[in-house]
Amino acid sequence: MSEMNEWVKWIDEAIAKKHIKHYEYKYFKHIQEIGTGGFGKVYRAKWKNSYQYFALKSLLNIEEDAIKELVHEIELQREVTFHNNVISFHGVTISDQENQSNNIKKYLLVMEYADGGSLSKYLKENFEKLTWEVKLNLAYQLASAVSCLHDEDIIHRDLHSNNVLVNQNTIKLADFGLSKRIEASTKKKKDLFGIVPYMDPKKFSNRSYSLNKKSDVYSVGVLLWEISNGKPPFYVEGESYDCSLAFQIVQGHRETTVPDTPIEYVKLYTECWDDNPDNRPSIQEVVERLDGIINQKTENIDEKTDQSFTNKNIVLNSIEESSHGELSQVIQEFNKMNTKEIMGTMTSTSNQIISQNILPENDLSVIVNNITEFILEVLNNKRNNDKLRQKVIDYFNNQNINPQEIYNWLFNNQNYNSNSIFLLGFFNLYGIETSENKMMAFDLFINASEQDHTLAQYFVGFCYYCGRGTSQNYPLAFKYYEKVANKDCAIGQLYTGSCYSNGHGINKEPKLAIYWYEKAANNGNVLGMSNLGYCYKIGEGVEKDIDKAIYWYKKSAEQGYERAQKYLEELMKTK
Structure with a gap:
């Protein structure tokens, strides 16, 4: 028992010195058993009022060897938890249901929850x-x-x-x-x-x-x-x-x-x-x-x-190819940019002077609002090939902002307003200052979208379209894209046109695709311009007109869309 007490003391001291994060057990909600193994039981639990789920891993019995294994588990997890393909260790919680026979605390490991199971x-x-x-x-x-x-x-x-x-x-x-x-193999070996x-x-x-x-x-x-x-x-x-x-x-x-x-x-x-x-x-x-x-x-x-x-660390859900040659390339390029290469430029509203020191809540809420406006403008305009995730990180670096501070504020104030809910989802979708958690991101986008948040509605549509954090569902994707389109938002107009062009979630209607592409193009979206060029080139949904095709390709290319420049050059050769 004395050696067992030493292991317990090790855990308690690690918690006291904050080497291990301690989670108050009473704040876990909807605790549900999801598995049992030789080590113990595993539960799924929701943390406080957030959308964050954890796995709680318990010991089957409270004995010296079991406590010793718990300590080994903690030591090992802390050494490799940085790797994207190793389940993350978050800390320890102590159940309020103590073992009455020996009055020993019931420890549980707080781990990353894996939504796909084994x-x-x-x-x-x-x-x-x-x-x-x-x-x-x-x-x-x-x-x-x-x-x-x-x-x-x-x-x-x-x-x-x-x-x-x-x-x-x-x-x-x-x-x-x-x-x-x-x-560090123990002297007491087991034939497992x-x-x-x-x-x-x-x-x-x-x-x-x-x-x-x-x-x-x-x-x-x-x-x-x-x-x-x-x-x-x-x-x-x-x-x-x-x-x-x-x-x-x-x-x-x-x-x-x-x-x-x-x-x-x-x-x-x-x-x-x-x-x-x-x-x-x-x-x-x-x-x-x-x-x-x-x-x-x-x-x-x-x-x-x-x-x-x-990308060998993250397996992305594939997006169904369009049956249209060149337009298919454009739409696929658009889909990829939404996941990894969304283009954007810094807006004047996001270029505010921000201190590296810890900021008061009002300043942080202003920063959150500015970042949200920046993301919306990037999506609507699509002016260059910079990655959206990297642009947000560059924004923090250029303004001497600590992104961890922003994430912590978002996590603790996610119900502050719809912008904070949306941005927390964005951070989880792209893995900014946290592990990628597409399911949590989707839940947050849904929450913010119910408050009529335009960007959240777009990302709900995106998640349904690509199957991120939820099952792929083209009809629901179209429903949300159309909501955004009807707000005169270029990114929603572009994707609504794409759905009509490909028959994704709605009957294929080339003329309605043209209608929405024109709206997106007139709102400055370079992919809407390029798509119009292609439609005029082949006469899809509109009368074939090479001059108009050249006009829209050229306009898109002038805004920095390289593919449009390529299509323009090919078209000029055949004219």
């Missing part, structure tokens, strides 16, 4: 719509997370598809309860057997064999196969894994290759699950080879397709 569940529910581009990205993210652990000399030892989580289509490695530092198909066969044939980094690589190889198949290895409904399967695996039995799997991918996971650990690649080599497979795959993708796949 990788096994995610694959079961989404596999039919996953492209190979998405599968390769999942594999890359998984290997990158394990590589992060190995760089910190941490071995997971129990990798399988139920403790690999998915949040907003992004891999999140979890459950470090069985992990140990290589140089794990889940048979993912376990290093050496452990089956030699109980004294110490699991190591190459054992993790074996598990990664099995998981790579599972990503290619959509089901757990050797899965038979209604049956559990047993010793006979372990014996077969020791004898060299492995799962069969899934048809149409890239040959280099097959070679990689086959090498990972080799019987001889010395023949297995390092996890860093796995990462590098997956990167090579992804790049090779990308080179074979036509330039007209969505290139968001090349």
Whole structure:
């Protein structure tokens, strides 16, 4: 009991010295059990009156070894929580339901909540719509997370598809309860057997064999196969894994290759699950080879397709291609700019002198309002190719603003007005001073949109259109775009025209597409101008008129839209 008290004292001191954030248990709401494992139970809970959900991870029993494992979990999580593909550790809470038998506090870890559940569940529910581009990205993210652990000399030892989580289509490695530092292994070792198909066969044939980094690589190889198949290895409904399967695996039995799997991918996971650990690649080599497979795959993708796949840390939902050649390119370019490359220039209203010191609430609310106006003008005008996220960050840097201070104010004052609600959603959507949380962003946009906030309504439409934080729903996307369009807002007019042009969420009506493109163009939107040029060029929704096509392409190009310049040059050659 004395050693156990030392572990408890360690936790309490870490909280007191603010090395670990403490969350008051009474402020968690709607606590719901979502899982049970060997370590303990996991709950989903809402924090205070915000839209922030956390996962609360508890111990199944309050014993010395359990408390010790809790401390190990905290230490390890703090060392790797910076990685985008490792579940984030936020702090600790203490349940108000104490264990009466020994009067020991009931600690729970406060963790990032993964809305997609386990990788096994995610694959079961989404596999039919996953492209190979998405599968390769999942594999890359998984290997990158394990590589992060190995760089910190941490071995997971129990990798399988139920403790690999998915949040907003992004891999999140979890459950470090069985992990140990290589140089700090305890004297009291346990022979942990794990889940048979993912376990290093050496452990089956030699109980004294110490699991190591190459054992993790074996598990990664099995998981790579599972990503290619959509089901757990050797899965038979209604049956559990047993010793006979372990014996077969020791004898060299492995799962069969899934048809149409890239040959280099097959070679990689086959090498990972080799019987001889010395023949297995390092996890860093796995990462590098997956990167090579992804790049090779990308080179074979036509330039007209969505290139968001090349971002290996975030798997973006693909946007359905238009059936119109050049106009499809324009619309796809627009969709990509909305997620990563939204263009903008600094407005005079946002160029106010702001101190780097902590600002009073009134000043902070003014800054929030100015940023919101800036974002709206950027979206409406689209004057250059700078990324919107980066422009906001540059704004902070140029004005000596501490973005963390802004985020903290937004988080604590999200009900201050509709601008603060919207901007908190924006920060969560783009991962500014917080991890990307598209589900929370969507909830905040919905809240602000109910207060008739124009930008929030646009972003609700965007989330429905692209499936960010919610299921893709073209009719609802059109509904919100039209609301924004009817406010004489160029970004809503452009997207409403796009929906009419492609028949997304509404019947295809080329003449109505022209109507809204003209409104967007007359409001200064460069993509509306370019789209009009294309429509006049081919006579879609309007009588064919090359001179008008040249006029609108030229006007768009003069405003800085490079694609319009390219289309203009091509059109002039054929005139």
